[in-house]
Amino acid sequence: MQLKRVFRAIFNRLPLINRYEIHRRPWTFDGRRACERGRIIPVRPTGGLMRINYACGRNFFPGWLNVDSYRQGNPQGAVFECIDLISRHPFPDASFEYGFAEDFLEHLSQEDSLVFLSECLRTLKPGGVLRLAFPGLEGVLAKHYPHGDWETVNVAKEEAYTRFEHLHFYSRDELSLVARHLGYSTVFFFEFCESTHEALRGIEQRAAQRTLNTYAELTK
Numbered sequence: 471m472q473l474k475r476v477f478r479a480i481f482n483r484l485p486l487i488n489r490y491e492i493h494r495r496p497w498t499f500d501g502r503r504a505c506e507r508g509r510i511i512p513v514r515p516t517g518g519l520m521r522i523n524y525a526c527g528r529n530f531f532p533g534w535l536n537v538d539s540y541r542q543g544n545p546q547g548a549v550f551e552c553i554d555l556i557s558r559h560p561f562p563d564a565s566f567e568y569g570f571a572e573d574f575l576e577h578l579s580q581e582d583s584l585v586f587l588s589e590c591l592r593t594l595k596p597g598g599v600l601r602l603a604f605p606g607l608e609g610v611l612a613k614h615y616p617h618g619d620w621e622t623v624n625v626a627k628e629e630a631y632t633r634f635e636h637l638h639f640y641s642r643d644e645l646s647l648v649a650r651h652l653g654y655s656t657v658f659f660f661e662f663c664e665s666t667h668e669a670l671r672g673i674e675q676r677a678a679q680r681t682l683n684t685y686a687e688l689t690k
Contacts, residue, residue: 516561538552539553540552571601572602572673575602598690599687600688603676605684645686
C-alpha cells in the first residue's frame with residue numbers, strides 16, 4: 471500500500487503532454503523557479519526579421535520568424551524556431567514590429583495566456599502590433615450554446631472545448647481588460663483579414679471561422 475502511494479506521488483509529478491506544450495501539473499508550478507529558469511534562457515537572434523508568426527503549425531510565412539513548440543511540416547525556405555510559447559521567449563526586448571497568432575489563444579489556460587501576452591508585449595517594439603485571431607466567447611456562445619438546457623451545455627462542452635483541447639475563450643471585454651492591464655496601449659477589433667496595417671491584412675487562413683472568430687490588434 472505504501473509502495474502504491476509512492477508510485478502515485480511520482481506519477482503526479484510527471485509532465486503532461488498536449489498539442490502545444492510540455493508542462494508540469496499546475497499544483498507543482500513554482501513561479502520563482504520559473505523566473506530563475508527564464509533568466510538563463512539563451513537569447514536567440516531574430517535574423518533581422520521584424521515580424522513573428524506565433525504557433526504557426528504548418529502555416530509558415532515567408533519573411534516572418536515562424537515559431538511553435540514543435541515543427542510540423544517543411545518550412546520550405548521560411549525561417550522557423552522551436553520555442554516554448556508559455557515560458558520566457560528567447561528574443562531581446564523590442565525585437566518585432568508585428569506579431570500574429572491564429573487559433574492559438576483558446577488552447578491556453580487563462581494564466582498561460584497572460585504569460586504569452588506579456589512576452590509578446592515585451593518583445594514588441596514601441597508602437598508594435600500583435601494581431602490575434604481566435605474563437606471569441608461571443609461566437610462560441612452563439613454557435614454552440616443556442617439554449618441553456620442540460621443537453622445543450624453538455625454537447626457544447628464536447629464540441630467547443632474538449633474535442634479540440636480548447637481551454638479558455640476570451641470575450642472582447644475580457645481581452646481589452648487584460649491587454650490594457652498588461653501594458654498594451656490600445657485594443658481594436660476588426661473583421662476577417664481586415665487591418666489598417668498592410669503587414670497584417672489578409673493573413674488569416676481559416677475563412678470558415680470568420681463568424682466564430684474574434685480579430686483583435688493590440689498595440690504596445
